Amino acid sequence: MKQHTERYLLPVKTISVLAVILSVIVFMSFSFKNETTISSVKSDTINKDSIESVKAFMDVYKVLMSPRCMNCHPSGDVPLQGDDSHIHNMLPQRGKDGKGIYAMKCMNCHQPTNLEGLNKPPGNPNWHLPPSNMKMVFEGRTPGQLARQIINPKTNGNKTIQQLIAHADDGLVKAGWDMGEGRTAPPLSHEEFKKAWITWIKSGAYAPKQ
Amino acid sequence: MITLNINKKNYNVDVDPETPLLWVLRDTINLVGTKYGCGMAQCGACVVHLNGEAVRSCVTKVSRAVGQKVVTIEGLSEKNDHPLQKAWIELDVPQCGYCQSGQIMSAAVLLRENKNPTEKDIDAAMAGNLCRCGTYLRIRKAIQLAAEIQRKGI
Numbered sequence: 001m002k003q004h005t006e007r008y009l010l011p012v013k014t015i016s017v018l019a020v021i022l023s024v025i026v027f028m029s030f031s032f033k034n035e036t037t038i039s040s041v042k043s044d045t046i047n048k049d050s051i052e053s054v055k056a057f058m059d060v061y062k063v064l065m066s067p068r069c070m071n072c073h074p075s076g077d078v079p080l081q082g083d084d085s086h087i088h089n090m091l092p093q094r095g096k097d098g099k100g101i102y103a104m105k106c107m108n109c110h111q112p113t114n115l116e117g118l119n120k121p122p123g124n125p126n127w128h129l130p131p132s133n134m135k136m137v138f139e140g141r142t143p144g145q146l147a148r149q150i151i152n153p154k155t156n157g158n159k160t161i162q163q164l165i166a167h168a169d170d171g172l173v174k175a176g177w178d179m180g181e182g183r184t185a186p187p188l189s190h191e192e193f194k195k196a197w198i199t200w201i202k203s204g205a206y207a208p209k210q
Numbered sequence: 211m212i213t214l215n216i217n218k219k220n221y222n223v224d225v226d227p228e229t230p231l232l233w234v235l236r237d238t239i240n241l242v243g244t245k246y247g248c249g250m251a252q253c254g255a256c257v258v259h260l261n262g263e264a265v266r267s268c269v270t271k272v273s274r275a276v277g278q279k280v281v282t283i284e285g286l287s288e289k290n291d292h293p294l295q296k297a298w299i300e301l302d303v304p305q306c307g308y309c310q311s312g313q314i315m316s317a318a319v320l321l322r323e324n325k326n327p328t329e330k331d332i333d334a335a336m337a338g339n340l341c342r343c344g345t346y347l348r349i350r351k352a353i354q355l356a357a358e359i360q361r362k363g364i
Contacts, residue, residue, distance in 0.1 A: 089252065090252070090337045090338040091334070091337045092337070092338070093334050101334060101335065102264075102316075102319050102320040102323055102324065102331075102334070102335035103257065103264035103315075103316035103317070103319040103320060103335050103336070103338065103339075104334065104335060104337060104338050105263060105264075107263070107265075108251075108257075108263055108264050108265045108266060108338075109251035109265075109266050109269065109338075111269060111270060111271065111274065112274065115269055117250070119250055119252075120250050120251070120269065121250075121251050121269060
């Protein structure tokens, strides 16, 4: 009887062991997938290297989410202000072209150059927000969301890869490192940012998973 | 020497190009209708038109105005009969009056670009002009009246 039972249980044990092994394999495969921090976004660039690309983007992200960049890429239609990114005093509106509305246009206060003294409006000849038909929001975006948004021409202002690379030297982008007294600069220098930006793009413009 | 076109008239002024336009208007040319409030573009008392836009003259260097057209409250209309001026008088808007030239100059840009502004449009356009007397409700009402005067051409 005992032998009979053992013979009967043998396939059950085998099946159980196989099931456990299978579960472990399945679990490990999911684990590996979760540990992978990348997803391909664009593939028409040279020297594809997803690890290097994602690592570079994380440096880019730190800069883009700093107040000097994010304040003019708000989730709403009013820019942000200050190192604490509070909503802009006087509630200037984005407007259709991103340059404000009526008597509240950006350049009415923001001059072509910075002004001396604390709390004076920082200046640039091209001061504006993204236009209302393509808001290019940074505020609240995760690294993955922002990378995918930036590399997609439908959400990046219709920019090609080459235009994106050139954008690192845009006058208003560079102004982020020269915003007048009392405003903290982005966490990387412009040179470091540009290097990370180009590395990210040229190594495949991969987006972090999250 | 700098040449400025203000209220359709040319002025030659001997000033540093970095001087705020407001000081040149008030101290050099003696157009004192435009007021100094905060000196940092936060109150709107100093608004004048530069090529039709409502710039804050306290932070606008006079060099930015060279070769451009500047209009101050004194040049808004020839006979103080701009629809906004008519409405302001009709509704007796000012209390102390200090901010009012800036208010009117800002409102003039709104009415040029939007002939029939809603209350929301008015609030959005005038959000940068402060009034310590709190005449905001009369200002809003006067802008609506001015829009009506402008539409009817009266």
